Amino acid sequence: MADIRIKKYAQTLINYSLKVEKGNLVVIQGYPVAYPLVEACYEEIIKAGGHPYVILKHDLNEILLKEGSEEQLTYVSSISEEIVKRADKLLNIGGGNNTKYMSNIDPKKISTFNKARANVSKLQSERSAKGELNWTLCMYPTQSSAQEAGMSLREYEEFIYSACFLNDEDPVASWIKIRESQQHIVDYLNSKKHLRIVSKETDIEMEIESRIWMNSDGRNNFPSGEVYSGPIEDSVNGQIRFSFPGIYSGQEIEDIRLTFKDGIVVEATASKGQKLLEALIDIDPGARRVGEVAIGTNYNINRFTKNMLFDEKIGGTIHLALGKSYPLSGGRNTSAIHWDMLCDMRDGGEIYADGELFYKDGKVLDKVVR
Secondary structure (H helix, E strand, O other), X not given: OXXXXXXXXXXXXXXXXXXXXXXXXXXXXXXXXXXXXXXXXXXXXXXXXXEEEEEEOOOOHHHHHHHOOHHHHHOOOHHHHHHHHHOOEEEEEEOOXXXXXXXXXXXXXXXXXXXXXXXXXXXXXXXXXXOOOEEEEEEOOOHXXXXXXXXXXXXXXXXXXXXXXXXXXXXXXXXXXXXXXXXXXXXXXXXXXXXXXXXXXXEEEEEOOOOOOEEEOOOOEOOOOEEEEOOOOOOOEEEEEOOXXXXXXXXXXXXXXXXXXXXXXXXXXXXXXXXXXXXXXXXXXXXXXXXXXXXXXXXXXXXXXXXXXXXXOEOOEEEEEEEOOOXXXXXXXXXXXXXXXXXXXXXXXXXXXXXXXXXXXXXXXXXXXX
């Protein structure tokens, strides 16, 4: 018997996250292993009067990245561009058979491949900012992802359903409550000019005046539970040590430490994955700047799983993303990458806004959330 939460998952994605309406072209991308959720979403789109179009994802890029010429690596199909140009809604369902299939790829080839596709990503961001395109990224529980997270499949299913509030009687109502709670934080930060983050071996500051803090409430990312913005690009100064490994294309970079001067990474070290770290920040000039600063607020996510869709929302953490900004936040940084890295704030971490302490030991103070 199918898990009723798959149906609730699909209903929430289609009717709440994407808000599919009659006549919408809805593109679903998912691996064959995620077929139960693909099928359930397809059915919900039909019920909503939309037009579903399914693209099956695959791991064949490993062949391209290992065997392909530079011409082949930089070729971008016009079909992929047309999808982003014409779709009204995009649903990307993660969860494949092997989370490590890109682990042995030359970092320079990954850099070349991603840089060539920057325009497609830019187009998606621009259409999204104009309200012409809605997109959502979610995860289907698979054996490979469960193993990566150090869980059994049953445990990982429960983890995902809990993180998404799908165990609740009415998940949409739960997400609306989260939105209301996070809005207090957003309103507070939107009135501030300066942000300082302090934690173990971390003391970094940035200007946020005129930038817009966004309330991530389960629309674009599902699950969600974060507030985020884009700092003034040349204002980031200080150093930060990321508490958890940085994950990129299935490869882990451990003990990342970055030093910023006037918005630019001037020193970057890692105890493992130094070459990949250097390749990523050298993709383009924007890859050395911060495109996003965010606070994780989903306390149903309480462990690191090596999947940033969940990890960046861990209640009690903050994250910075090198590279591309989200235009809706007012960020202006452009890059072929948007790479999130996570810093734990639950043991002594503090955040100050305009010199005022508003966050301590992984939680926003009561005076802000009321």
